[in-house]
Amino acid sequence: QDILSKNNRCATINRNYFRGRNIFCLNLLSSPGSGKTTLLIETIKALNNEFSVSVIEGDQQTSFDAERIRKTGVKAVQINTGKGCHLSARKIGRAIDELKPAPDSLLFIENVGNLVCPAAFDLGESCKVVVLSVTEGADKPLKYPDIFHAADLMILNKIDLLPYVDFDVERCFEYARRVNPDIQTLQLSATKGDGMNSWLNWIRQHRKTT
């Protein structure tokens, strides 16, 4: 319990930093390979003229994801967690010092691919967004409930693969609402572009109201 209370103190410092500079910070969560980085790249391409965007990447090893993000032209810092299975608010605090995100900007944190532990660690973000891909099965919200309970928005990704998998979209969203009645839901394909507009509008809208 001591780890969480230390983490929450750092999270409060981060949140005050973001609020003081009007930075809208999103914490992206998912299983490994659900499409977080692909979604971020397409999001940056669509919003880059509208907002200043920067990204903090979290992975056990490699800086592949930060390198993919930097190719879009925006700043990205890579955190390697080693044996660690989630990002902590302390690590984010240090990354913010390095990244120096602009005031009034969008900051995306791509967490380590893990549907369990990141749910418990507040990073100081404005909202948590959980990404689930249709290839993982519709039962995940009930089997891995904590992260769907902690999320403000659930994005169902890879809907271009729906013709090839056995996946019931409405049932999956119903499961998510069973775990978290307030969760909002969107469906899209990060590679094909379907549904991206509803995600971009969600960002525009929540940036103002959060």
Place this chain on the structure above:
Amino acid sequence: QDILSKNNRCATINRNYFRGRNIFCLNLLSSPGSGKTTLLIETIKALNNEFSVSVIEGDQQTSFDAERIRKTGVKAVQINTGKGCHLSARKIGRAIDELKPAPDSLLFIENVGNLVCPAAFDLGESCKVVVLSVTEGADKPLKYPDIFHAADLMILNKIDLLPYVDFDVERCFEYARRVNPDIQTLQLSATKGDGMNSWLNWIRQHRKTT
């Protein structure tokens, strides 16, 4: 560190239990939704007349997976880990008491869907098998190296979806061998059946030699 040494003492007890009864125990690891349960169901259907099979299921919540396994006619015990992100040897020890797997049998442990933490916890198994699906991306062995380093076998699943995703099979296997030069690799489709024979033969062969 104390957690791991306590776990390892329980793992040794489990391993002696298995050895004493000639039980071949496999610990299946993957991201959420890579296809562990689907693979187990198809494996049981193929081997059920040859061996006695039983299964220990690990999930944060629900007993969906144990119920799916029981529909094949074999015994299954469900462990719910709650906030826990991996199975421990102690939990397996208790499940063995409940399950009472037959001598000379096959015992599958389906771990919690998580490519990070389960790598560090010895359950007393004969071998660790990591399942990766083609929809997750070929970079996973380098980004989540510990679990590929710990595994004896890597199964690439959902190869029926290769035509619809950008995935280089040889590169992925090369990445896995970079992290673990001794890892063996197989590719299959648990739903379509392609490649299942090489997996069944791997089981038959390793059961004798391990």
